[in-house]
Amino acid sequence: MDGTPQEITNLVGREVYSNNGIFVGEVEDVRLNVDACAVSGVALGELNRELFSDVVDTENGVMVPYRWVRAVGDVVLINDTIERLQQPDDEDETVPA
Template identity: 65%
Template sequence: MDETPQEITSLVGREVYSNNGVFVGEVEDIRLDLDTEVVNGLAVGELNPDLFENYDTGRRGVIVPYRWVRAVGDVILINDVVERLKTTDDEESAVV
């Protein structure tokens, strides 16, 4: 396995899919906690209109908490966003 550190900016532009294979969007930016030097979210744009039709995302997109990320490779896999969106009590995601 290649242990070479990756630039955090290499995530920008990657497509994001749910673990069920549903296209979510494309990473436009990274949300960092500078105090702890930890990635805590992905700013996702170019959203799948079918997933976000009932949300006013405007032109900016959504922030996906980094703890939802399951794998990073040529694409980024996240926990099933469809189920997360259906849960009205879940305040982890933020439409920005």
């Protein structure tokens, strides 16, 4: 981004993709931190059912922390953290005693 201030309403309606190119959802709203005069989160709807079917009801949305946003242009790119929801973390699995 070139640092030029933009209207936050420009985010609404943009498609959101992971930095690996996976469709995540569509921006429906933004959460603002009024004290810091900054966007603190992005509310997503029209979710990718494959990514979220085990986590949330896809008729609802999810809130993504704005710190996950990597780039905003014609689309919004976020970290691949969302994709990790599908992959169990081997380190977190408990081993039977």
